[in-house]
Amino acid sequence: MKVLAEKLTDLILESLAIFREDLNWDVGSPSTALQLNSYPPCPNPNRAMGLAPHTDTSFLTILYQGSISGLQIFKQGAGWISMLPVTGALVVNVGDLLHILTNARFPSVLHRAVLNQEGSHRLSVAYFFGLPIECSVSPLLKLLDSGENPRYRPVTVKEYVDIKSKYFEEPLTSIRI
Ligand SMILES: O=C(O)CCC(=O)C(=O)O
Numbered sequence: 001m002k003v004l005a006e007k008l009t010d011l012i013l014e015s016l017a018i019f020r021e022d023l024n025w026d027v028g029s030p031s032t033a034l035q036l037n038s039y040p041p042c043p044n045p046n047r048a049m050g051l052a053p054h055t056d057t058s059f060l061t062i063l064y065q066g067s068i069s070g071l072q073i074f075k076q077g078a079g080w081i082s083m084l085p086v087t088g089a090l091v092v093n094v095g096d097l098l099h100i101l102t103n104a105r106f107p108s109v110l111h112r113a114v115l116n117q118e119g120s121h122r123l124s125v126a127y128f129f130g131l132p133i134e135c136s137v138s139p140l141l142k143l144l145d146s147g148e149n150p151r152y153r154p155v156t157v158k159e160y161v162d163i164k165s166k167y168f169e170e171p172l173t174s175i176r177i
């Protein structure tokens with residue numbers, strides 16, 4: 001998973017014409033975590049939620065969701081949209097750190113997991129690929145269009161994780177300039 005995440009990161013940076021040297025990521029190892037989610041069938045799925053709406057704190061997340069639906073993303077103007085599983089495919093979510101780095105050009109996706117009434121027990125596996133905990137993240141000036149201001153103040157990954165634990169609903173708003 002780490003190899004895949006590193007490869008995806010390189011492709012994303014390349015698409016933005018950003019070089020690793022433009023970043024200060026050499027301050028430790030990427031922070032990574034694997035989360036296993038279990039959603040048993042629910043007798044009344046409209047009255048319960050598998051995983052509440054959130055954005056991931058990661059740089060990017062690689063998600064395996066098996067063959068049972070449940071993942072939904074929020075799209076402005078359209079509302080909640082189901083991300084139906086595709087056999088053999090993994091879902092890649094943009095996380096908050098990539099959102100900050102690109103000044104929201106790559107927005108982190110608001111998503112949730114809903115429950116199913118019948119059928120099998122749904123399992124998903126999320127691999128969170130983050131940046132080194134001591135690394136400072138801020139919008140890359142190189143990416144800003146003329147007249148565009150950075151939206152977020154610099155924040156270390158550690159500081160952002162703490163902010164997120166306090167302001168779960170609006171973590172990005174709390175670092176807005
Ligand atoms: O179970 C899912 O499809 C979503 C899991 C998720 O968003 C997470 O673990 O952060």
Ligand SMILES: [Fe+2]
Nearest residue numbers: 054055056111
């Ligand atoms: Fe998530």
